[in-house]
Amino acid sequence: MSISRDDVLRWMELFAAAVAEHRAELVALDTAIGDGDHGTNMDRGMRKALERLGASEQADAGAALKTVAMALISSVGGAAGPLYGTLFLQMGSALAGNPEIELADYAQAWRKGLEGVQARGKAQPGDKTMVDALIPGVEALERASDLSDGLRAAAQAAETGMKATIPLVARKGRASYLGERSRDHQDPGATSTYYLFEAAAAALAG
Amino acid sequence: MKKLINTPDGVVQDELHGFQAAHGDRVRVSFDPAMIVRIDAPVKGKVGIISGGGSGHEPMHGGFVGPGMLDAACPGEVFTSPTPDQMAEATKAVDGGAGVIHVVKNYTGDVMNFDMAAELGKGEGIEVETILTNDDVAVEDSLYTAGRRGVGVTVLVEKICGGAAEDRRSLQQVAELGRRVNANGRSMGMALTPCITPASGNPSFELADDEVEIGIGIHGEPGRFREKVGPASQVAERLMTPILEDLPFSSGDRVLAFVNGMGGTPLIELYVVYAEVAKIAQQHGLRIERNLIGSYITSLEMQGCSITLLKLDEEMTRYWDAPVNTPGLRWKA
Numbered sequence: 001m002s003i004s005r006d007d008v009l010r011w012m013e014l015f016a017a018a019v020a021e022h023r024a025e026l027v028a029l030d031t032a033i034g035d036g037d038h039g040t041n042m043d044r045g046m047r048k049a050l051e052r053l054g055a056s057e058q059a060d061a062g063a064a065l066k067t068v069a070m071a072l073i074s075s076v077g078g079a080a081g082p083l084y085g086t087l088f089l090q091m092g093s094a095l096a097g098n099p100e101i102e103l104a105d106y107a108q109a110w111r112k113g114l115e116g117v118q119a120r121g122k123a124q125p126g127d128k129t130m131v132d133a134l135i136p137g138v139e140a141l142e143r144a145s146d147l148s149d150g151l152r153a154a155a156q157a158a159e160t161g162m163k164a165t166i167p168l169v170a171r172k173g174r175a176s177y178l179g180e181r182s183r184d185h186q187d188p189g190a191t192s193t194y195y196l197f198e199a200a201a202a203a204l205a206g
Numbered sequence: 207m208k209k210l211i212n213t214p215d216g217v218v219q220d221e222l223h224g225f226q227a228a229h230g231d232r233v234r235v236s237f238d239p240a241m242i243v244r245i246d247a248p249v250k251g252k253v254g255i256i257s258g259g260g261s262g263h264e265p266m267h268g269g270f271v272g273p274g275m276l277d278a279a280c281p282g283e284v285f286t287s288p289t290p291d292q293m294a295e296a297t298k299a300v301d302g303g304a305g306v307i308h309v310v311k312n313y314t315g316d317v318m319n320f321d322m323a324a325e326l327g328k329g330e331g332i333e334v335e336t337i338l339t340n341d342d343v344a345v346e347d348s349l350y351t352a353g354r355r356g357v358g359v360t361v362l363v364e365k366i367c368g369g370a371a372e373d374r375r376s377l378q379q380v381a382e383l384g385r386r387v388n389a390n391g392r393s394m395g396m397a398l399t400p401c402i403t404p405a406s407g408n409p410s411f412e413l414a415d416d417e418v419e420i421g422i423g424i425h426g427e428p429g430r431f432r433e434k435v436g437p438a439s440q441v442a443e444r445l446m447t448p449i450l451e452d453l454p455f456s457s458g459d460r461v462l463a464f465v466n467g468m469g470g471t472p473l474i475e476l477y478v479v480y481a482e483v484a485k486i487a488q489q490h491g492l493r494i495e496r497n498l499i500g501s502y503i504t505s506l507e508m509q510g511c512s513i514t515l516l517k518l519d520e521e522m523t524r525y526w527d528a529p530v531n532t533p534g535l536r537w538k539a
Binding site: 037041073079171 | 215239260282283284285286287288289290291313314315318319321322345346350351352355403405406408410423425426427428
């Protein structure tokens with residue numbers, strides 16, 4: 001079983017739908033420890049991404065992910081624009097020209113994306129950021145031997161990572177200004193990252 | 207939520223239309239990507255200066271575009287940093303061959319988007335220097351935070367660097383001057399009320415009717431502590447003490463004192479605060495040689511103020527005094 005360009009388009013549609021559906025939740029999480037714009041910004045960005053995906057033929061899955069990246073970079077702003085933009089740009093580069101993406105290719109693309117996010121945002125595990133959902137998700141994919149099982153395991157691991165941000169004290173982004181007061185809140189970036197893995201499982205797992 | 211808007215999502219575009227209608231004789235407003243550019247840009251041989259940041263802080267930055275200050279400003283959505291393509295376009299639009307300065311307030315999103323703009327700009331052959339402002343003493347500057355926020359000193363950096371650029375100082379000289387202004391400036395703010403972003407429709411934080419928050423950020427980021435509202439003299443003391451302790455301002459220093467309104471505070475109250483600032487400065491032997499009083503870096507309709515002290519040197523004073531002609535700040539022009 002492999003992943004096609006159309007599978008990736010479906011994944012992006014589901015992610016956009018999840019962001020739209022959870023827009024208010026992401027805003028509420030971000031209002032508690034940030035500046036309250038995460039849901040609004042990601043929703044605006046993913047709507048723009050779908051618009052651009054629909055506007056022209058995407059050569060392959062990698063090209064589609066790069067289109068999403070450029071849409072996010074040029075429409076989101078904040079920290080989420082560069083971070084998600086970098087994630088999709090790195091994944092897109094890793095998958096460019098590959099018509100039949102196998103589990104190992106897909107896991108490697110996520111690894112490249114993770115590295116890009118960490119290079120851009122300088123976040124370490126435990127800083128209470130999207131990285132805390134990203135790392136366990138990527139590692140679950142890398143451990144898997146079957147694509148469908150791996151996708152479901154990754155979504156589960158990302159969810160666990162997202163929930164594990166609740167007791168953490170933020171060390172990056174606006175939440176870090178809160179210090180101790182950032183405890184007992186779930187990180188909004190880790191939450192949207194979980195939705196990305198969840199959308200991948202829904203779109204790509206057989 | 208009651209606001210003078212048409213739709214929450216259209217606020218920034220609608221504001222830009224108003225800006226164009228009002229100031230189209232001196233600035234060029236572009237909508238995609240959004241930017242406000244000096245009408246005579248690029249000025250040949252002059253260092254270009256651009257800044258940008260989330261909207262909701264007006265007149266900063268768009269209101270400071272014009273001779274003697276910024277060459278271009280890139281507005282983001284409300285409280286959201288602008289995107290790299292905006293800054294990359296603005297950089298090209300203002301490059302008069304002498305290089306371009308990016309004035310960046312130290313916020314995670316602003317820093318990352320300006321970084322990406324600089325990367326996109328590589329290969330365009332434009333020399334870019336970044337001045338990062340981080341003057342908010344309310345934030346502990348450590349490895350475990352995003353670092354101090356850029357607040358009031360940003361206005362002073364933009365004015366003083368703008369003056370130096372008009373004087374045809376080099377890119378390195380303007381950048382060095384701007385960094386010196388940032389290094390010698392300290393700020394702290396407070397809020398009487400939160401603000402409401404149009405997109406969320408809810409207050410950015412909760413504050414009881416009789417409470418104030420000391421050390422607030424310009425996006426409603428939490429401050430150092432809350433307390434019962436006291437007289438203006440107490441508020442001024444709460445803000446001035448950490449500022450004075452942070453940079454060794456010493457007796458005999460010449461300073462610029464900037465009392466800034468957060469958007470919803472009337473000028474009468476800012477003057478009440480300024481009287482206290484002047485008193486405290488005198489007690490410490492500081493000579494206030496220049497001042498600025500008004501709402502220049504705001505937080506939507508938030509009530510409150512911030513105080514910025516800048517230790518002046520001769521060069522800073524000269525370029526502070528230089529002519530400026532922008533919608534938000536104007537003298538000798």
